[in-house]
């Protein structure tokens with residue numbers, strides 16, 4: 118039997134994804150060991166391989182066919198801009214992509230003046246402001262702790278993920294505009310979808326039955 122390979126985003130989403138897979142009978146005991154440094158796991162009996170990669174690399178593995186299926190946040194899919202089939206919303210890892218900043222930055226949004234926008238997601242930020250048309254922006258790419266940028270004067274606003282809102286609150290910032298809702302999605306390689314159609318569609322059908330409600 119040909120293997121079906123899963124690329125899973127390590128970090129926040131991995132545990133949840135593994136528990137959903139477990140509910141449909143796809144298990145990988147070895148992967149649950151949080152201390153393991155191993156990156157690839159095989160379930161020979163079921164014909165599945167799993168690997169854990171950095172979230173932002175999941176779309177790359179899937180588009181280029183090193184993995185048949187991936188589970189990753191919508192934010193990462195939007196930012197990657199890869200050619201993939203997005204087949205399922207897992208309704209977990211829910212958060213929002215937002216423009217945020219100090220309340221004083223509110224008037225600078227929409228008045229047409231040049232604003233600096235710091236983000237881990239320069240592609241999403243660029244598209245958002247491009248579509249708004251009447252705002253000139255300079256995008257500054259950061260790799261984390263983006264909330265620092267407006268505090269230390271690197272930018273006027275940020276484009277970042279907001280879940281509970283605590284990080285913004287604790288740093289004197291607020292949501293200024295909402296860009297889109299986010300959650301974990303299942304993505305499939307376009308060729309795998311054709312070549313392994315039956316197994317992949319069964320898997321999607323099974324997963325649909327165990328997705329948590331709101």
Ligand SMILES: Nc1ncnc2c1ncn2[C@@H]1O[C@H](COP(=O)(O)OP(=O)(O)OP(=O)(O)O)[C@@H](O)[C@H]1O
Pocket residue numbers: 126127128129130171172173189190191192193210211212260261278279280281299300301
């Ligand atoms: N509060 C949150 N903060 C960040 N991501 C969240 C949050 N809630 C849900 N997510 C989702 O979880 C995904 C993975 O987040 P995680 O923090 O594990 O990795 P990452 O920040 O993308 O990677 P890294 O920390 O390696 O840069 C995000 O892409 C997003 O879709």
Ligand SMILES: O=P(O)(O)OC[C@H]1O[C@H](OP(=O)(O)OP(=O)(O)O)[C@H](O)[C@@H]1O
Pocket residue numbers: 260261262263264277278279280281282283284285
């Ligand atoms: O609304 P909240 O519940 O506070 O969650 C949002 C925060 O969580 C994420 O950061 P993460 O922990 O991934 O660290 P990072 O900033 O280094 O990416 C995100 O970038 C926000 O900073």
